[in-house]
Amino acid sequence: MASPDQDLAAVLDKDGVRLTVDDALATVTLTNPDRRNAQSPALWRALAEAGRLLPGSVRVVVLRGEGKSFSAGLDRQMFTPEGIPGEPTFVDLARRDDAGLDATIAGFQEAFTWWRRSDIVSIAAVQGHAIGAGFQLALACDLRVVADDVQFAMRETGLGIVPDLTGTHPLVGLVGYARALEICVTGRFVQAEESVASGLASVAVPVGELDGAVRDLAAAILAAPRDAVVETKALLRGAVERTYDEQRAAERQAQARRLRDLAGLGE
Numbered sequence: 032m033a034s035p036d037q038d039l040a041a042v043l044d045k046d047g048v049r050l051t052v053d054d055a056l057a058t059v060t061l062t063n064p065d066r067r068n069a070q071s072p073a074l075w076r077a078l079a080e081a082g083r084l085l086p087g088s089v090r091v092v093v094l095r096g097e098g099k100s101f102s103a104g105l106d107r108q109m110f111t112p113e114g115i116p117g118e119p120t121f122v123d124l125a126r127r128d129d130a131g132l133d134a135t136i137a138g139f140q141e142a143f144t145w146w147r148r149s150d151i152v153s154i155a156a157v158q159g160h161a162i163g164a165g166f167q168l169a170l171a172c173d174l175r176v177v178a179d180d181v182q183f184a185m186r187e188t189g190l191g192i193v194p195d196l197t198g199t200h201p202l203v204g205l206v207g208y209a210r211a212l213e214i215c216v217t218g219r220f221v222q223a224e225e226s227v228a229s230g231l232a233s234v235a236v237p238v239g240e241l242d243g244a245v246r247d248l249a250a251a252i253l254a255a256p257r258d259a260v261v262e263t264k265a266l267l268r269g270a271v272e273r274t275y276d277e278q279r280a281a282e283r284q285a286q287a288r289r290l291r292d293l294a295g296l297g298e
Contacts, residue, residue: 039051039052039053039058042081042084043077043080043081043084044062045077046071046073046074046076046077047061047062047063047068047071047073047074047077048060048061048062048074048077048078048080048081049062050081050084050085052085052086052088052089054088055088055089055090055091055253056089056090056091056092056093056249056253057085057086057089057091057092057093058092058093058094058095059078059081059092059093059094059095060094060095060096060097061074061094061095061096061097061101061102062097063097064096064097064098064099064100065098066103066106067098067099067100067102067103067159067160068096068097068098068100068101068102068103068165069102069103069104069105069106069107070102070104070105070106070164070165070168071105071106071108071109071115071118072115072118072119072139073115073118074142075138075139075141075142075143076142077142078142078143078168079141079142079145082141082142082145082146082148083145085151089151090150090151090152090252090253090257090260091151091152091153091154091249091252091253092146092151092152092153092154093153093154093155093156093245093249094146094153094154094155094156094168094169094172095155095156095242095245096157096158096159096165098159099158099159100158100159100160100161100165101155101156101157101158101159101160101161101165101168101169101181102160102161102162102164102165102168102169103160103162103163103165104160104162104163104164104165104166104186105163105164109121110190119135136195139195139196140195140196140197142168142196143167143168143171143196143197143198144171144197146171146172146173147171147172147173147268149261149264149265149268150261152173152174152252152260152264153171153172153173153174154172154173154174154175154176154245154248154249155168155169155171155172155174155175155176156176156241156242156245157169157175157176157177157178157181157183157232158177158178158180158181158238158241159178159180159181159182160182160184161181161182161183161184162182162183162184162185162186163184163185163186163187163194164196166183166184166185166198167185167194167196167197167198168196169183170197170198170201170202170205171196171197171198171201173264174233174248175226175231175232175233176232176233176234176235176236176241176244176245176248177223177226177227177232177234177235177236177241178223178235178236178237178238178241179223179235179236179237179238180223180238181222181223181226181232181235182220182221182222183214183220183221183222183226183231184214184218184219184220184221185198185202185214185215185218186218187215188215188216188218189218194215199211199215202214202215204271205229205230205231206229206230206231210229223235233248258289258292259289262285262288262289263285265285266278266281266282266285269281
C-alpha cells in the first residue's frame, strides 16, 4: 500500500514511526512492515514524541501502518528472558516496587493518550492484523476506518496479563461491557463486518480503497470550522459522565461561546 505522506518531509522518522505534516493534516505511519509493525518501548517513545511535535496548525491526525498489517502487537522479543537490548525485560518490570512499575507503565501509555486531545481529531486507518497493543493503538484514536481484511484481537488475557495500554475504556464505550469482556477473555478475532456493526469502526472498505476513504473522511472534518469541531468533540466526550440535565447545560454553555465568537463578542 503506497504511503500518502511519502512526498512530504518528515518531522520525525525514528524507531518505526514517521510523522509528516501537510498544513492541517498530519500522518503518523508505523514503518516496520517486515515485522508487521510490532511494538516496543522505543516505538512507544517515538509515538509520544510525535504527539509533542505536532504543530498547532494540525486539526486531523491519521494513523496508519505500512505493509499488510496495521500492527500485530508487542514485539515477541519482549516475552523472551533476554528481552529487547537496552529495554527492561518483563522480569525486570516485575521486580520493581509498585510506584516504579506504575510509573513505567504510565510512561508506555503516553504513546496512546494524546490521540484524543480536544484540539485534534484522530483517525486510525487499519488493515490486516491489529492485535493486542495494535488493537489498543487503533482504539486510542477517535475514529477507525478499516479494510475488509481487518482482524482485531485482544490477546493479553490469554498471555496471563491484561490490556494496559489505555484500550479498555474506549472498547467498553464502543461495544459495551459484555462484548468487551468476551472479546478480551477469548482473544478471538473481530473482523470487518462485526467491527462496523458493533461500532468499533465507522466504515469498512476494500484494502485498495483504505487510504482514499481516510482522506475523504479527513477532508470532511477539515471542511467544518475548527472551533465548532473542538466544542462538539468536548461535548460528546463528556456526555457519558454527565447526567441528561448536565449535558443540556453543557450544550447551552458551548453554544453561547460559539455564538459570541461568531458575533465577534468572545472574550
